[in-house]
Amino acid sequence: MPSLPLPSKFEELVPVDVPDAQWWRQAVVYQVYPRSFYDLDGNGLGDIRGITEKVPYLKELGIDAVWLSPFYPSELADGGYDVADYRDVAPELGTLADFDEMTAALHEAGIRVVVDIVPNHTSDQHVWFKEAVNSPKGSPARNRYIFRDSRIDEDGNEQIPSDWISMFGGPQWDQLADGQWYLHTFAPEQPDLNWDNPEVREEFEDVLAFWSDRGVDGFRIDVAHSLVKDQAVIFGPDPLPTWAEMEKLPWDGTHPVWDRDEVHDVYRGWRKVFDRYDPPRVAVAEAWVEDPQRRAKYASIEGLGQTFNFDLLRADFHAPQFKEIIDHNLELAARADSSTTWVLSNHDVIRHATRYGLPDLLEGEESVVGQKWLLDGGSLADVDVEQGNRRADATTMLLLALPGATYLYQGEELGLHEVGDIADADRQDPTFFRSPGVDIGRDGCRVPLPWVADAQGYGFGSETPHFPQPTWFADHAVDVEDRDPHSTLNLYRQALSLRKRLLTEERLTWEETGSEDVLQFVRPNGWRVIMNFSKDAVDLPDGDLLLSSRPLEDGRLPGETTAWLLDA
Template sequence: MTASPLSVLNADTLASDPNWWRQAAVYQIYPRSFHDANADGLGDIKGITAKVEYLKELGLDAVWLSPFYPSELADGGYDVADYRNVDPRLGTLADFDEMAAAIHDAGMKIIVDIVPNHSSDQHAWFQEALAAEKGSAARARYIFRDGQGANGELPPSDWGSIFGGPAWTQVPDGQWYLHLFASEQPDFNWDNREVRDDFLKTLRFWSDRGVDGFRIDVAHALSKDLSEPLPNKAELRRLEKLHNGSNPLWDRDQVHEIYAEWRALFNEYNPPRTAVAEAWVDQSRRARYASLDSLGQAFNFDLLMADFEAESFASIVTKNLAESAATGASSTWVFSNHDVVRHATRYGLPKLADAEKTQDGKTWLLNGGDESELDRELGLRRARAATLFMLGLPGSAYLYQGEELGLHEVAHIADADRQDPAFFRNTGIEVGRDGCRVPLPWTSTDTSFGFGDAPAHLPQPAWFAEHAASAQDTQEGSTLNLYRDALALRRQLQTGEELDWVANANADVLHFARPNGWNVVTNFGETAVALPSGTVAVSSVPLEDRKLPANATAWLV
């Protein structure tokens, strides 16, 4: 494979290296569930600042914040009412500046979420649009249409929203507005120059405040073709299979004109600001988002969606590294985030009977989260092995808060306590994403397990006590200390963005070598295997007479 620019990170080079992001270890914080500093049950900006030393000791290169902007929380903060401010429940801009300074002083970068496809229905622009007349400039910032039927009483099309229900909502004067997600999240009209300019203003606002990079939510939306007649739902499904940029709603070629403008802005800074696209697109289309002329990186969710199997992991890594080499981008790897069932739980559930599908945990949650079906010990063991495998790969590694504590999904949340719109709009279809967003346990015994001095906004289970950071801090072999050890070694061992697969006779074992002699061996099977020569630097479980046990990973140097 073709080598990409080498970026070996340390505290001295991170601040000025334009390639710092290529092989960075990035930690996602869901602010409302990280740490509560003011005892209101909601995580906040000062809570993050209070834990900067913890993040530094973990060995991270960057911290990514999910939305912290003013929001009515119709979708966990992804319904933004003001893109250039902080939700007053989470703090102030001064609090943000203090946090950013602390993160930078600790030798880490800061990445923030940008949500450009839609705003909150409480955004000043949308409120102005509701008060304005049909055809007004205010309505032109969003996507308003007259309805069908004799009196416009029917929506402009039969499209459904991602969260269930129709994708159109009617306003009092009879028009309808488009929302691909919740009705509280009206879609912007990205053909409107005013919308484009305002987001450039937002990107510059945060860049000038010291933000080093941006994660772009649903980056494959934005550009749309809503020329009449609108296709029906069946036609949309047909178009989704083409992967040629012609879909009227998703992954249109024209979206890259927007990102070319963003890239020009990013490159005005030294070092240039970075961006990573959340783009759920076919692999053949991903490279355009990851182009160095565009956002620069795109999330690769392939490992996240795979079962814990050697063949799947090998195929995914090979394909994605080849794709990155061809485009000049770096690969991204992730197992958990705020939208999916935690990987410790996914790996502890039985494989699905349908060989075409992988275990995502959603059906298990919907059926009540039966503990008898979940092997917690096996799931965590596999999660530790998978993470150590991932941290050895070329490219950037994205970690989600709590995975370093070995947290499982919280399966049992009362309906009255749930917050995710997916639960309320898809009753009987899915229970939503609250189970991976439950506030973190910092201590074993304090109120809210140390999350804060008030009950947490989502209830925490009793089993959090054994996973608390304080319980693992000095515990040899704990998941927290495994992450600390692995991340410290990863920084020391980092080398060129390439690997070579090392052949072995066991189909359940994957072995790859990085250019500097750093070897990673993962045993996906059920029996221990002999390790090759070399000094073991770290392993996900203790070795057995120089043998790598089942469901385990070791690094050798």
């Protein structure tokens, strides 16, 4: 959007003074999927030095922090979430010296660094698991993981311990040559750790200190709700509950696998590590916990401090639903003395520009319809691209104005859509291979970014990218969008620049609009936000217009558009 003349009152605004220890509360955090961000060394994979090279781009974008998805040594059984060494960089992505250089460059640009920690499981190539495989039953090496003997059926035959299904499909148990089985919630190459073992707890506290000592400001905790399992059930004399029985059990802190109360003992230990630093290190939990009250526990100031709120990511484009979600999550954050988080896309879900371009859905069906779209071939010909882009821009402007932190996913600032039509031979996600015809996987949001429209790999690197890029990426390349004042990239830049001056106390007041399809709120400093979910234009409230996600129509706010104003 072309820049608007800013009112004199805007220049007089004094942004809220945020102590260093509270930087995360209303930060804008940009997720980098390193292998698909920028390839500087020309091997077809994005790398750590590539991130350093693009620090000026990130600084101009206006973000507060970068979150790096796993960059550790890995066999890539799950896109790097099978970690072989928690204290190193994958050699194909760089070195620890490269990481230190990147951290220094980001800090020099005023950008904090958040890294992914994957504590539920290691890679099967981790030194611990290799030792476990080569050690006898009952050994200390095996006690770092969850091993179980075969179940004996009524005829005396040995059977798999249970019918539990892994998150990527197939059995949740794999057998070693000596007959014992190990638990893996995800892929067989990702054996679950035994968090009842003090050695495991000590190891991860040391890992957190290792990266904190290198200047890392915070951590994103992968599947934070799944670490602690009920060992009394797993190692008890009775047969394990069936998968169907497990799915019926309540998530009230007593479930054998998910969201157990004991997991918060782990995070209280981590908090002691975080608080050794000045400012204290922070963490955000990826906790897919349906009960918002229990999800808020992960944001405790005695624990991780913040948790992801995926509610808007899963919501329909529906104003009353948005308002209910916003109110509820602000209330929960206040109760935990934390701030909430807002997110629309990440490395695990269909990009929101595409989701918003799919046919309107019944409540709660968006993910189902999105998955069907992928299984049917994922062609953008079946997506209302303009509607998707319009809704995505409007929603992003709403999120950036809400109290709390906003998490952006690389490429959304370019208006990228999901790449749905990837050939089977080019796919990498284990979900696709383990669940054929059921779950197409997450590769479509992990395709390398386009930087230069007329260059090899659209400027991602000098060699063929590790994922094929569609031809329509050329229209979204950074160099193209940089020159276009109406581009999504320039909308993001303007919104983030304005936001830095507009930030104020973490409160909002809803204003009546006379329509259930229009939301309006005002922040304490007079920052007024109005989002029109309907198809028709509506009148703007009084105030000086700062920015709108689409140009006004005869002075009115178009359908599926958000505007920021400043009260006179």
